[in-house]
Amino acid sequence: MSTEESQGTREVRVGQVCWLEIPVSDISRASKFYEGLFGWQCDLNPVPQVETPTPDCPFKGMYFFNKKDTVNGAFVVMSDDHRVVNFFEDRPRAMPVLPTIQVADIAETLKLAEKLGGKTQWPRTTCGPNAGFYAHVIDTEGNMIGMWAQN
Secondary structure, eight states: OOHHHHTTOOOOOTTSOOOEEEEESOHHHHHHHHHHHHOOEEOOSOOOOSSOOOTTOSEEEEEEEEETTTEEEEEEEEOGGGOOOOOOTTOTTOOOOOOEEEOSOHHHHHHHHHHTTOEEEEEEEEOSTTSOEEEEEEOTTSOEEEEEEOO
């Protein structure tokens, strides 16, 4: 066992995404969507705030989520005057930062996303020869997320 393993630390992988914050307005709805779609586990107890937020603080609360060793992050409940929506129907060419999640089957995952309240924004599309397939979905909070599968 390596020293890192015995101390419970992870290997440092420079350049790899290590944390993801997703802005939300309804923590219950968002956690249900991501737990149902990707199997992420969300702690519905907010992270205690160490200091009183300033008037311009962009969020009301932060709720950690994870899926074993593959993704860690937090749903951030935004203050009313800091609401973030990355996709608008009247601006379909606007491109937000786009996290892309690996899935087993694009078509099935798109069906599940819609069942959970999301919308398909871009259908299953080839990435090129032997490069897999991708799609985009709008989550229940208005955020665009990508998904990728080999088949």
